[in-house]
Amino acid sequence: MKVVRAAYAGACYGVQRALDLALKAVEDGGCAYTLGPLIHNPQVVAQLAECGVRAVDSVEDVAGAGTVVIRSHGVTPEVKRSVAACGLPLVDATCPHVARAQRAAADLAEQGRHVVVVGEAGHPEVEGLVACAREAGAPVSVVAGPDDLPETLEGPVGVVVQTTQTREALDAVVAALEERGVQLLVKNTICFATRQRQEAAAALAGEVDAMVVIGGRNSSNTTRLADICAAACSRTHHVESPDEIDPAWLAGCAVVGVTAGASTPEEQIEAVATLLEAL
Ligand code: SF4
Incomplete structure (x- = not known):
């Protein structure tokens, strides 16, 4: 393989x-x-x-x-x-990228804006962003997408985004807010490492027969990588370790792509790649 x-x-x-x-x-x-x-x-x-x-x-x-x-x-x-x-x-x-997002949330709040956090409700990073905005006195909404936006949003709006979200998720929320004609300031706080990994995963998933995504199931950025790969390659599998790999998943595949979340160490990637090469 x-x-x-x-x-x-x-x-x-x-x-x-x-x-x-x-x-x-x-x-x-x-x-x-x-x-x-x-x-x-x-x-x-x-x-x-x-x-x-x-x-x-x-x-x-x-x-x-x-x-x-x-x-x-x-x-x-x-x-x-x-x-x-x-x-x-x-x-x-x-x-430091999360700290920058926290400062952005507080800045938007200090400007008197309703702060919209694009992210996963309950994720610790999102809770930190929400708290930074609330401490600065702003109403806050956490949204995963446009459907989660409150029906009415009073006054100017500021948007900040969980560092591991996709650009598409941010753009969809911003487009919905622009349609409403609200006065808007957007701070794109998606981190560079996240963007690089997502773009590289999407490009590779479009070229291979199957994809294996390595990382914790509780890892938000790994789960997002798996979603991105699944959109381009239907034979995408998310694993935490090599022993989860079922060779039947890869029957008939000549080329398999491998990617891993930002919390996956090199040894885990190497172990999965070595096992796949031996199939
Ligand atoms: S993915 Fe890594 S570099 Fe990006 S914000 Fe999270 S910890 Fe920082």
């Missing part, structure tokens, strides 16, 4: 930075706690736990001494304040 890897795939700058900072916190302070899993990749999170980087649900769950590491997709300002109030050392591994 010929295996072709997408031109851009796998761990991004922000995820790698968060991993490095968490491991350094362990080296420096003995134990590190992340509020929720550091990245949306169960295999890597298990390895991190063995190294002393533990996931907890909230600051109250931190047992004794240790450093709190904020994940790459950031937290709400309230969570940051609660860490500070506990007096625990804090390492902020919020990806």
Whole structure:
């Protein structure tokens, strides 16, 4: 089986930075706690736990001494304040692209706009964006697409977007708002790494017999890559590890494409590619 890897795939700058900072916190302070899993990749999170980087649900769950590491997709300002109030050392591994989106949400709110966040309701990054806008005093709506927009939107509107969304999702919401004739300011905060991975995945999926997308099922950006690939290649499969691959999926295929989400380390990509090449 010929295996072709997408031109851009796998761990991004922000995820790698968060991993490095968490491991350094362990080296420096003995134990590190992340509020929720550091990245949306169960295999890597298990390895991190063995190294002393533990996931907890909230600051109250931190047992004794240790450093709190904020994940790459950031937290709400309230969570940051609660860490500070506990007096625990804090390492902020919020990806700079997410921090930029948080500032954009706050700026739009400070301008007196109704802030529309294009993203996945309940995702931690989106919760952070919503909180930044609300703290700056704005009404906020989270929308996955135009159908989620509130029927009435008072006053000027500002749009900000979850860093891992597609350009199409943003454009569809913006087009619907423009049709309503609202006074609009759009901050496109989709990150460069996301765009690169999505474009490379779409291009490759159109050229191969089947696609394998590697990454956590709880990873928003990996799921989006799988959706993009499925739109161009009906034989698309999303896996977390090589042992999930069923050779029957690839019966009759000569060329299979491989891509991976921003929270998928190189070793996992290599392991899947090696297995596919041997089929
Ligand atoms: S996908 Fe983009 S925003 Fe998210 S961590 Fe990676 S570089 Fe940062």
